[in-house]
Amino acid sequence: MPLQAETRDKLKTVSTATLCTALFKCGLRNQFIQDVRPVNADLQRDMPNMVGEAFTLRYIPAREDLNPISVFLDRHHPQRVAVETCPPGAVMVFDSRKDARAASAGGILVSRLMVRGCAGVVTDGGFRDSPEIAALNFPAYHQRPSAPTNLTLHQALDINVPIGCGDVAVWPGDVMVGDKEGVVVLPAHLADELADEAVEMTVFEDFVIDQVQNHGRSILGLYPPTDPQSKDDFAVWRQAKGR
Structure with a gap:
């Protein structure tokens, strides 16, 4: 299936680093x-x-x-x-x-x-x-x-x-x-899925950067969000940012 315009637009906004992690989650390392x-x-x-x-x-x-x-x-x-x-x-x-x-x-x-x-x-x-x-x-x-x-x-x-x-x-x-x-x-057959995953990852990573740079938070329990409070804080932040 040809690359969808919506998928192309999403991929224009995410980093290759984030995409590599999304690929790794799918079992693709190289x-x-x-x-x-x-x-x-x-x-x-x-x-x-x-x-x-x-x-x-x-x-x-x-x-x-x-x-x-x-x-x-x-x-x-x-x-x-x-x-x-x-x-x-x-x-x-x-x-x-x-x-x-x-x-x-x-x-x-x-x-x-x-x-x-x-x-x-x-x-x-x-x-x-x-x-x-x-x-x-x-x-x-x-x-x-x-x-x-x-x-x-x-x-x-x-x-x-x-x-x-x-x-x-x-x-x-x-x-x-x-x-x-x-x-x-x-891989072409994974492009839509990877674009969606990378966009979601980017939103969360932007939240983490904000917390680390502007609020002095430790990454422990935040990245990854093993502390339930981190997930609650992310939901509030996301709503406030309209993302």
């Missing part, structure tokens, strides 16, 4: 993409979370006789086709084998994804033109900057197939959520 961070965390501080269904591209190690620069003359080159067919609202996810020595893409391709209405882009490798990408009003996540063209090490092969990205399995249609810390992968 959904946070490792060693991937925002290209521009300062810009994304003022943006809602990146949320969208995964559209994938798989790279394999490049072989020199099959991957000269002339391959880009082919209008059917998988990297170009993937960028031109990633659906609006989706997140382009590159499997670059955790290898940032050559770029997964650069400023032109990322700009094309942005103007086509995609929700963001993620690679477990690197982006070239990272200063230009960082200036775009578009969520982009990578391991680190990388100037060499992808052709020097990566050969684009498969479009919209199951991939690995930062040691996490990503299936087409999985829901990608990115915030200022990184990116988490939600």
